[in-house]
Amino acid sequence: MKSVSKVSLLALPILLVFGIAAVNSKTVKHTFRVSYISGLPDGVLTTSILGINGKYPGPLIEAEVGDVLEVTVINKIQDGQNVTLHWHGLHQRGTPFQDGPSQITQCPLKEGSTQVYTFPLLLPGTYWYHSHVNSQYTEGLWGSLIVRGTPEVWQELYDEEILITVNDWYHTSAKQNEEWFLRPESGGAPPYPFSVLMNGVGRYPCGTALKAGRLCVSYSQVRPVFKVQPRKTYRLRLINTSGWVAFNFTISGHTLTPIEVDGIDLAANQPVHHAIFIGAGQRYSFLLKADAGVVGDEFLIRASLRKEFLFTLAGNINPAPEAVINEVTGVIKYANVGRQTYSSSPLVKPSFEQFDHSKTYRTVETWSTMDFLTEMETVPFDAVPAPPNFDTEKVVNIIFQNDENGLRRGSFNGHPFELPTGKPALGKLVDGIPIPEATSHFNMKYGDIVQVVINNPELGPHPIHLHGHHFWVVGMGHSGDGSYDPLRHQLNLNGHRRDTVLVKEKSWLVIRFRADNPGVWLMHCHIDWHMLSGMAMVFVEAPELASSIRVPDEARKVCADHNVFI
Structure with missing residues (x-):
């Protein structure tokens, strides 16, 4: 009888989760139709992009703590693949069957079938979702997910938000990459990425692509531009959705004050830095003050892949690994824009511009001179220490x-x-x-x-x-x-x-x-x-x-x- 009583008591927090969500929530609904699409994210025509509702990257999900997220996934992948979605960083407390890894917490969703994911959103922060079947998400099956507190811990310190994603990109399909990688001839060297992207766009040398028989359209190579109002402060949310690579990240001429790490709010007065090293799957939020210029000034957003941590062997499925352009960029443009966002979202919507190699930008520093964030110096807002002992x-x-x-x-x-x-x-x-x-x-x-x-x-x-x-x-x-x-x-x-x-x-x-x-x-x-x-x-x-x-x-x-x- 005692053991039954203990089980009931331990299960009580799980039941309370559903009770709280039900009383104080709204339901945020999305429908995701997953299928292959064609596109030119880096200027090279790629026909093996796993898109959602015909687009890449996948839709941004925005919600508030206490909401219930309901996502209907319709698997229309043309070659019959299974699919799942994992909600990276969300605990799924009391809802473990919603976590998404194929054959761990669920059976995969067959082609032609539909699955509805439903779970409460209990923690604020910057998250993302992605496929958890083999290497599917490297084909583009991912999107950003923002859960906001009501209010946010540091909401009074910023005016609007900027969302930036960085990732590696392949011209070969996930199936091709997997079949090549999972054979002795690969020597354990992963498929080498062809390019790196920011907010889903980047560039690849068209000359190299044409030699490989691939269509490349140079005028489709663009980068994101975020217009900011001088003297305003922005919350910059940064997500690395790569399958392999890590990046150095900075905004030229500006400092970054960390306020969130992987969904955990940080304490006030964190050290200010110029750059961050971010690995695959990680997220950060920073305060970005638009105090480095005047209207008309432009500053580069820079994400440089850490190439020294990549390796390749002869015969890699990427025949020209030396062609990858190490740094992908965006632009912060000072402008008289007023408020750019609407009541439904505080995010600044970027425009996209073609690369203009003749343009010059303010204050482009070298990486070796920058002060990088030291992860172990960050302190959570709640200041809850780790337990002193372990079981x-x-x-x-x-x-x-x-x-x-x-x-x-x-x-x-x-x-x-x-x-x-x-x-x-x-x-x-x-x-x-x-x-x-x-x-x-x-x-x-x-x-x-x-x-x-x-x-x-x-x-x-x-x-x-x-x-x-x-x-x-x-x-x-x-x-x-x-x-x-x-x-x-x-x-x-x-x-x-x-x-x-x-x-x-x-x-x-x-x-x-x-x-x-x-x-x-x-x-x-x-x-x-x-x-x-x-x-x-x-x-x-x-x-x-x-x-x-x-x-x-x-x-x-x-x-x-x-x-x-x-």
């Missing part, structure tokens, strides 16, 4: 090795991750079926404080994303610092929280989180090619509460299309 620990070593077929695979602890077949992992948990060992699952009890140590002996950084949680970053080594040693390395319990963090090259990382979200949650490298080859694992959280997890009718319906029944 269970998982040590994860990043390893690349050849399998029995000679395929170079990434993994955690030498065990490449494999997706379960039949019922998704969460369905197996709910139905009392053992989760396969090939998922490298790690079990924890409800309320446990979990410490995860990640050691990276490789030459490049890895962005580690944990579904279902924000975690405390209690320790982060410098490049070349070696593996974590508790006798040598000091932890910081008063550091920041986030959901996607970079473990630096040849270094270590320590995170902690509270196991208070029953379900099956994926942890993986957000370099999509590394996850595809096996660098992932699942945390099975509160298996003793599995019977209290509600299975939505939509989840049952989508699985039934595969003759799988939960």
